[in-house]
Amino acid sequence: MQTTQTLEVKSLTLANNQHTRWYRFNSQDEINQATLKSILQTADEAIKKYGSFLIVLAGGSTPKSVYQLLAKENADWANWHVYHNDDRCLPADHVDRNSKMARDAWLNHVAIPANQIHDIPAELGNVEGAKAYAQTLAGVRTFDLVILGLGEDGHTASLFPNQAVDNSADAVPVFNSPKPPAERVTISQSRLDNTHHVIFLVTGAGKQDAVNNWLNGVAIPATLVAPACGVDVYSFGVQF
Ligand SMILES: O=C(O)[C@H](O)[C@@H](O)[C@H](O)[C@H](O)COP(=O)(O)O
Numbered sequence: 648m649q650t651t652q653t654l655e656v657k658s659l660t661l662a663n664n665q666h667t668r669w670y671r672f673n674s675q676d677e678i679n680q681a682t683l684k685s686i687l688q689t690a691d692e693a694i695k696k697y698g699s700f701l702i703v704l705a706g707g708s709t710p711k712s713v714y715q716l717l718a719k720e721n722a723d724w725a726n727w728h729v730y731h732n733d734d735r736c737l738p739a740d741h742v743d744r745n746s747k748m749a750r751d752a753w754l755n756h757v758a759i760p761a762n763q764i765h766d767i768p769a770e771l772g773n774v775e776g777a778k779a780y781a782q783t784l785a786g787v788r789t790f791d792l793v794i795l796g797l798g799e800d801g802h803t804a805s806l807f808p809n810q811a812v813d814n815s816a817d818a819v820p821v822f823n824s825p826k827p828p829a830e831r832v833t834i835s836q837s838r839l840d841n842t843h844h845v846i847f848l849v850t851g852a853g854k855q856d857a858v859n860n861w862l863n864g865v866a867i868p869a870t871l872v873a874p875a876c877g878v879d880v881y882s883f884g885v886q887f
Contacts, residue, residue, distance in 0.1 A: 657887060659862065665870050666877035667861075669887060675712070675850065678883040682713045682846060685879075686792065687722060689844055693791040694726045700791050703730040703834065705804070706745030707796040709848045714753035724758045730784070732795060732839065733805035733821075734769040736776065736830035743828075744769070773820035773830040780818035780832060790842035793872075797849045798826060801857040801867025805833035808868060812836055836871045845878040849885060858885045 657669040672678035690700040700723075704710065734745045741747065746766035754764055765783050769776040795803045802808060805821045813819040817838040821831040839845075847869065849858060860867050872878060 657862075661864050661870055661873075663866075663870060663873055665873035667880055668877060669880045669882065671887075672881065672883045675883060678848070678850060678881050679712050679716060682710075682794075682848060682881055683716045683720075685844075685846060686713070686717065686794075687720065689792045690722060690727065693843075694723055697788070697791075699726050699728055701728045701730065701787065701789075703732050703790050703793040703839070703842070704745070704749050705732055705794040705796040705848065706734065706748065707798075709796050709850050710794055711748060711752050713794075713848070714749055718753045718756040720757075722757070725760065727759045728763045728765070729754065729759060730765045730787075730790070730834070731767050732793065733831055733833035734767040734776075735828050736769045736773050736832065737828060739766070739768075739770045767818070767832050769832045773822065773832055776832040777816065777818045777820040780834075781816040784817040784834070784838065790839075792844045792846065793839055793842045793874075795839075795845060795847045795869070795872065795878075797847055797854055797857055797869050799853050799857060800825065801860055801869055802826070803847070803869040803872060804839065805831040806836055806868040806871060812871060814838075839872050840874040842874050843876055845872060845874055845876065847878060847880045849880055849882040851884045855885050858882070858887055862887055 655668050660666045693700040768779045814835045814837040819835050
C-alpha cells in the first residue's frame, strides 16, 4: 500500500507476531504527503471492494496536519465512515477532545454525512462512553484503515504501559491514564487488530526511546497491535 518513492527500510516480526514495516521520510511534508496518499488510495480500494471506507483516526498532534490536507481533497466523501481510536473524558467541545481536533482540522470542511462520523461520547464518562461506543461498533465490519500515534512512553490509542489489557468489549474505559486526563475511552486492542491496514505516525526525537524499545522487542503498548496485515510505521525524525 506504500505509494511514494520512499522505500521500506526495515521489516521485523516481533515475538508476539507483530509484523512491522518501517518507512523513513525526510521531512514533515514528505510524511504528511505519503500518509495522505495512502489514506486516499486505501479509501478508493475499499469503496471499490465494499462500497464504503471505514477509517479510525488517531488523536494527538502528529496527524493534525494530515487531516488539514484531507480537508482540501475532493474524495468520494459520501462513502467514508469515520471512527476514533480513543478520546478523553472532557466536554464534547473541549479543545483537547480528539473528535474536536478532527472536526476542526478536516471533518467540518468536507461532505461526509453527519451520521457517518462516529465520535466517542467520552463526555458521558469512561464507563458510559465506552458502553455507548461498543454499541456503535457492534456489527461494524473489519476496519479498512487504523491510524495510530505513538506516545513518548510507548502508548498508542489509550493503551498505556503497566495497565491491564482489557479486551472485554470493542470499546473499553481507561482509568488512571498517565497522560491527562486520567479518564478516557479507547477502542480495545483486539478490535483495533480487526482491520485491513494500520499506519503508525511517529515523528520527533521525543519518540526515540519508545522506538528503540519497539525495535528491541521490549513490550510497549504499540507492540500490542498485531493485525494479520502487519503494521506500517511511517517515521520522521527518529533513528533506526
Ligand atoms: O489521544 C491521545 O493521546 C492519542 O490518541 C495518543 O495515542 C496519541 O496518538 C499519542 O499520544 C501521540 O500523540 P502526539 O501525536 O501528540 O505525540
